[in-house]
Amino acid sequence: MPAYLPDKYNEASQKYRKFLMFVFISHLLLTLLYALSTWMYISYFYNNTDLWRQRVKILFHTAVFLHIFYFFGFLFKYDRIPIANSPEALGTFVLLSAIIYIAFEKRVKEESLGAFLLPLFTMIMFLSALIPHNPDNISPTLFKVSFEVHVLFMLVGYSGFTLSFVSSTLYLLLNHQLSQRKAGLFFRRLPSLQFFERISRFSIDGALFFIFLGFVTGSYFGFQVWSIEFLKDPKVISVSVTWLIYAGHFIIRHTKSASDKSLSILAISGYLFLILSSAISLGLLHSLHNFN
Amino acid sequence: MFFSACHTPLPGQLNKSFRYESFYDAPLEEPVLERFAVVLEDHLLIFLVLEHPLAPGKLAAFLNRSGLATETPPCQWQTNDQAVELFFETALDISISMPIDNRLRSIRQSISILEQHTAYSPFIHNLYWRILWLYEKIRLEFDFYKIPTNPAKAFSQLVNKIYDPNTHPQLALAGNSNALHQLFRETGSHRFSKILSYRAGQNGQVVSYLEKLTGDVFLISDDMDSGHVISHLKQQLQYTRLPILVICNSSTLQKQLERSTDIFCYTLNDLENIVRGYHKEKEQLIKQARIMFGKETDAFFNWASSGKMDNFMGIISRHPSMYRLFETIVRVSPNNITVLIEGPSGTGKELIARSIHRLSNRKHQPFVTVNCSAIPDNLLESELFGHVKGAFTGAVANKMGLFHEANNGTIFLDEIGELSESLQVKLLRFLQNGEIRPVGGNQTIHIDTRLITATNRDLRQRVREGLFRSDFYYRLNVVRLSLPPLRERKEDIKLLCTHFIHFFSRKFNKEIGGIEEEALRKLSLYDWPGNVRELENVIEHACAMTLGSIITQEDLPELQASSAESSLSDKSGPLKTLKDMETEHIRKALLKYGSNYDAICRELAISRTTLWRKLKELNIS
Incomplete structure (x- = not known):
C-alpha cells in the first residue's frame, strides 16, 4: 500500500484501494521503463552505434506500447480517459508527447533529441506516481466528452511546447559550442542549428493551433459550468499568457525582426513560464483546474 | 598460398610518372602467382600472391625486375593475414588522409589495368570485392567516413552544423590567401548554392568588392581591410537569421569578429583543432572497423584454403x-x-x-x-x-x-x-x-x-x-x-564439369576423378541452349552411366541439336555481335586443335599473321 494513502481509504471501499494500487503500480512501472529508455538514449548519444540505436528504439517503443495498453485498459475499466486529476493528466501528457516524438523521430530520422526529452518524460512520470490521487472527489462533469476533448487538445499543445523547449535548448547548446570553436560532444552528435530552428518552429506552430482549439473547447465547457467567472481562473490566465508569448514568437519569426538565437531564448522562456505559472496556479492558488 | 604486401612512400616525381602498365606488363615469375599495385596519393601499395614464401630480399628483386624496386624506398613487408589486413586498412581506413572515394577509384583503375593484362587473378579480385562490400557495410552501419580527417572536412562539418544537409548556403571567398583558396578547392563547390570569389586588389577596390559579397559562409583572408569586413558582415546579418560562418587566416581579424554575436569566426588552426576534437571518436571507430577487417581477413583465408577459387x-x-x-x-x-x-x-x-x-x-x-x-x-x-x-x-x-x-x-x-x-x-x-x-x-x-x-x-x-x-x-x-549464356563463357565449362562431377560422385557414391579431354571438347563444342542447368543434367547422366573413374565420350548423352541449329532456334536474349561470333569461332578452333596453329589457320582459312592479330585484338589467351 503506498505510504501517501490517507487512513480514510483503508476504511473506504475495496474498489478505491484497487484503483489506487493499479494507478500507482502502473505509473511506477512505466517510470521504470522510461528511465531505462532514458539511460539507453543517453548511452546511444555517447556511443552512436547502430546496435545502440536498435536497442534504444526497441525499449522505448515497448515502453510507449505498454503505456498505450495502460491508457486503453484504464479507459475500458473506468469508462473515462485518465485526465481527471494532475497525476493522470501528467501520465497522459507523457504518453501523447512520446507518441508525437516517435512520429517525429520516424519522419526526420534523428534520434539525438531522445537523450534530452526522455529524462523529462521520466521525471514527469515519476512525479505522476508520487502525487496523491483523490479518486472520490471526481466531479461528474469531468466524465463529459467535451471536457476530455478540451484536455487532450491542451495536452497535445503542451507536448508541442515541450518539443520546442528541448530543440531550442539544444540550439543554444550547439550555438555555444560553435562560438567556443570546440568539437565537443554536442558539436559531434547534434545535427544543425537550422534543424533545431525548424523543429522548434514547427512544434510551436502546431502547439499554438492545438492550444487555441483547447481554448475554444474549454471556453465552451467553462462558460456552461462557471459562466464568465472561469476567465479569472489562474490556470486560464497562465496558459493565456503563455499562448501570447508563443504568439509573439510566431509574429517575430514572420517579421524576421530577431535572430534564431533570440527566438530560441524566447521559446525557452515561454516554456519555463508555463511550468512555473502552472505549478503556482495548481499548487498554491485556488483554481477551477484543480479537478475537484 | 602465401600473401605479401607492403605500403611504402612514393617520391613525388615517381607518383606522377608511375605507370601500372609497366608493372603488369613484366612477366610473372615463380613463385609469384598474382600481383597488384596501386598508387594512393604519395604511397604505393603492393600486394603479391605467392606459391611459397619469399624472403624480403627476393621480393625486392622481383619488384626490381618489374621495374619498381629501384624507384621505391625499401618496403616493410607484411605476410599472410597481416598482408591482407594491410590491404583492407590501406583501402578503407580513415587513418589514411586520402579521401576514401579517391582511394577506391585508384584501386578500381589498377584493377581495370590488371584485367587488361592478366585475365585471371582470383585472389586479387576476391580481395577487391571484399573491399567494396566492406566499404558499403561500414558506410551504412556507422558514421566512419563522416569523421573529419582534414581541415577541408572540418570546414564541411562546420557548415553542416549550421545548415541542414539539403540546404545550400551561399559562399563568398575574398582575398588572396592561398591557404583559403586551397581549403575551398578541397571542400568542393557542391555544398554551396552560389560561390562568389574575389581577389583583393588595391585599397579602393576592396570596398567595392566587399559590397558585392553576399553570403552565409565567408572565407576572408587578412589582406582584406578588417574594418570594412566587420561592417559588411554586420550588414549581412540583417539578411539572415542563422549565424554567419567566417573562416579567416588571421587571429587579429578573428578577435575583432568575436565581439559580434551571431558570427562564428574560425581560423585554419581552429579547423585543425576540430579534427583533433574527433580523435577519441575516430579511434573508437577505427577499432570497430579493424574488427571488421579482421573478420573479413579470416573469411578470406577460409575461402582461400577451401580451394574454391572460382x-x-x-x-x-x-x-x-x-x-x-x-x-x-x-x-x-x-x-x-x-x-x-x-x-x-x-x-x-x-x-x-x-x-x-x-x-x-x-x-x-x-x-x-x-x-x-x-x-x-x-x-x-x-x-x-x-x-x-x-x-x-x-x-x-x-x-x-x-x-x-x-x-x-x-x-x-x-x-x-x-x-x-x-x-x-x-x-x-x-x-x-x-x-x-x-x-x-x-x-x-x-x-x-x-x-x-x-x-x-x-x-x-x-x-x-x-x-x-x-x-x-x-x-x-x-x-x-x-547473365551471359553458357555458350558465351565456355571457359567455365571445365570448372562447372569438375564441380558437378564432384557433387554427383558423392551423390551416387562413386569415385569419379574427372572428365576425359575428348569428352570435354565435345561439351565445349556444344552451344548449351539450356545453359548451366542442361550441363548439370548432362553431367548427372554421365556420372550415373560411367563405369570407370573418368567420364568418357560414351558416358555422355546425345547432345540433341547441333550448334548451328540450336543457335538458330534460340530466339531468347539479344543477338550476338560479329566480334563475339568471331571470338567464339576462334576459341572453338583453339579448343579443337590446341596449339597446332597451322591446322587452325587451315580450318579458318586465314593466314598465321591474321590469326595472331585476331588473338590480340579479341584478347584471346
Missing part, C-alpha cells in the same frame, strides 16, 4: 563478364535496392538473387522464391498478398501472403515478364509505397521486403509491344544484372 557464393566462373557481375553484386547487396536479373533460362538467376540476399543485412531474415509463371494468375495475387476470410469461395480463414512472409527479408520473383497487368499495378504500388493489400481486404499493410526479380525475356521489347507496363519496368530496373 566459386563466388556458389556461382562458379572465372569469366571476365561474370567478374563484372560479382563486382556489381557486392556493391548493390548491402544497399536496399530493387534488382532485376536478366538472362536465359538455366544461367543461375536464383543463385544470383540468393547471393545478393546473403550479402545484405537481411541475410538472417527469410528469402522467399516465387515463380510467377508456375502459379495461375487468379491464385497468384492471393499467394503474393494473402487474403481475408470470405474473400472468395474457399477462403475460409485469413491467410498471409508471401510478401508478408518475406517481411524484413527478400522476395525473389522469377519469370516476372509473365505477370498480368493487374498484378503489375499492385506490385507497382508496393514498390512505390511499400504497401500491400490482401485480396478482399480493405486495409493496406506496410511491409519492409526487398524485391529481386528475374526474367528470361527481353522486358524492353515487351514494354515496346505494350505487354509490360513501362512505369513498372522502370521501377524494377533500378539495377539490372545481365
Whole structure:
C-alpha cells in the first residue's frame, strides 16, 4: 500500500484501494521503463552505434506500447480517459508527447533529441506516481466528452511546447559550442542549428493551433459550468499568457525582426513560464483546474 | 598460398610518372602467382600472391625486375593475414588522409589495368570485392567516413552544423590567401548554392568588392581591410537569421569578429583543432572497423584454403563478364535496392538473387522464391498478398501472403515478364509505397521486403509491344544484372564439369576423378541452349552411366541439336555481335586443335599473321 494513502481509504471501499494500487503500480512501472529508455538514449548519444540505436528504439517503443495498453485498459475499466486529476493528466501528457516524438523521430530520422526529452518524460512520470490521487472527489462533469476533448487538445499543445523547449535548448547548446570553436560532444552528435530552428518552429506552430482549439473547447465547457467567472481562473490566465508569448514568437519569426538565437531564448522562456505559472496556479492558488 | 604486401612512400616525381602498365606488363615469375599495385596519393601499395614464401630480399628483386624496386624506398613487408589486413586498412581506413572515394577509384583503375593484362587473378579480385562490400557495410552501419580527417572536412562539418544537409548556403571567398583558396578547392563547390570569389586588389577596390559579397559562409583572408569586413558582415546579418560562418587566416581579424554575436569566426588552426576534437571518436571507430577487417581477413583465408577459387557464393566462373557481375553484386547487396536479373533460362538467376540476399543485412531474415509463371494468375495475387476470410469461395480463414512472409527479408520473383497487368499495378504500388493489400481486404499493410526479380525475356521489347507496363519496368530496373549464356563463357565449362562431377560422385557414391579431354571438347563444342542447368543434367547422366573413374565420350548423352541449329532456334536474349561470333569461332578452333596453329589457320582459312592479330585484338589467351 503506498505510504501517501490517507487512513480514510483503508476504511473506504475495496474498489478505491484497487484503483489506487493499479494507478500507482502502473505509473511506477512505466517510470521504470522510461528511465531505462532514458539511460539507453543517453548511452546511444555517447556511443552512436547502430546496435545502440536498435536497442534504444526497441525499449522505448515497448515502453510507449505498454503505456498505450495502460491508457486503453484504464479507459475500458473506468469508462473515462485518465485526465481527471494532475497525476493522470501528467501520465497522459507523457504518453501523447512520446507518441508525437516517435512520429517525429520516424519522419526526420534523428534520434539525438531522445537523450534530452526522455529524462523529462521520466521525471514527469515519476512525479505522476508520487502525487496523491483523490479518486472520490471526481466531479461528474469531468466524465463529459467535451471536457476530455478540451484536455487532450491542451495536452497535445503542451507536448508541442515541450518539443520546442528541448530543440531550442539544444540550439543554444550547439550555438555555444560553435562560438567556443570546440568539437565537443554536442558539436559531434547534434545535427544543425537550422534543424533545431525548424523543429522548434514547427512544434510551436502546431502547439499554438492545438492550444487555441483547447481554448475554444474549454471556453465552451467553462462558460456552461462557471459562466464568465472561469476567465479569472489562474490556470486560464497562465496558459493565456503563455499562448501570447508563443504568439509573439510566431509574429517575430514572420517579421524576421530577431535572430534564431533570440527566438530560441524566447521559446525557452515561454516554456519555463508555463511550468512555473502552472505549478503556482495548481499548487498554491485556488483554481477551477484543480479537478475537484 | 602465401600473401605479401607492403605500403611504402612514393617520391613525388615517381607518383606522377608511375605507370601500372609497366608493372603488369613484366612477366610473372615463380613463385609469384598474382600481383597488384596501386598508387594512393604519395604511397604505393603492393600486394603479391605467392606459391611459397619469399624472403624480403627476393621480393625486392622481383619488384626490381618489374621495374619498381629501384624507384621505391625499401618496403616493410607484411605476410599472410597481416598482408591482407594491410590491404583492407590501406583501402578503407580513415587513418589514411586520402579521401576514401579517391582511394577506391585508384584501386578500381589498377584493377581495370590488371584485367587488361592478366585475365585471371582470383585472389586479387576476391580481395577487391571484399573491399567494396566492406566499404558499403561500414558506410551504412556507422558514421566512419563522416569523421573529419582534414581541415577541408572540418570546414564541411562546420557548415553542416549550421545548415541542414539539403540546404545550400551561399559562399563568398575574398582575398588572396592561398591557404583559403586551397581549403575551398578541397571542400568542393557542391555544398554551396552560389560561390562568389574575389581577389583583393588595391585599397579602393576592396570596398567595392566587399559590397558585392553576399553570403552565409565567408572565407576572408587578412589582406582584406578588417574594418570594412566587420561592417559588411554586420550588414549581412540583417539578411539572415542563422549565424554567419567566417573562416579567416588571421587571429587579429578573428578577435575583432568575436565581439559580434551571431558570427562564428574560425581560423585554419581552429579547423585543425576540430579534427583533433574527433580523435577519441575516430579511434573508437577505427577499432570497430579493424574488427571488421579482421573478420573479413579470416573469411578470406577460409575461402582461400577451401580451394574454391572460382566459386563466388556458389556461382562458379572465372569469366571476365561474370567478374563484372560479382563486382556489381557486392556493391548493390548491402544497399536496399530493387534488382532485376536478366538472362536465359538455366544461367543461375536464383543463385544470383540468393547471393545478393546473403550479402545484405537481411541475410538472417527469410528469402522467399516465387515463380510467377508456375502459379495461375487468379491464385497468384492471393499467394503474393494473402487474403481475408470470405474473400472468395474457399477462403475460409485469413491467410498471409508471401510478401508478408518475406517481411524484413527478400522476395525473389522469377519469370516476372509473365505477370498480368493487374498484378503489375499492385506490385507497382508496393514498390512505390511499400504497401500491400490482401485480396478482399480493405486495409493496406506496410511491409519492409526487398524485391529481386528475374526474367528470361527481353522486358524492353515487351514494354515496346505494350505487354509490360513501362512505369513498372522502370521501377524494377533500378539495377539490372545481365547473365551471359553458357555458350558465351565456355571457359567455365571445365570448372562447372569438375564441380558437378564432384557433387554427383558423392551423390551416387562413386569415385569419379574427372572428365576425359575428348569428352570435354565435345561439351565445349556444344552451344548449351539450356545453359548451366542442361550441363548439370548432362553431367548427372554421365556420372550415373560411367563405369570407370573418368567420364568418357560414351558416358555422355546425345547432345540433341547441333550448334548451328540450336543457335538458330534460340530466339531468347539479344543477338550476338560479329566480334563475339568471331571470338567464339576462334576459341572453338583453339579448343579443337590446341596449339597446332597451322591446322587452325587451315580450318579458318586465314593466314598465321591474321590469326595472331585476331588473338590480340579479341584478347584471346
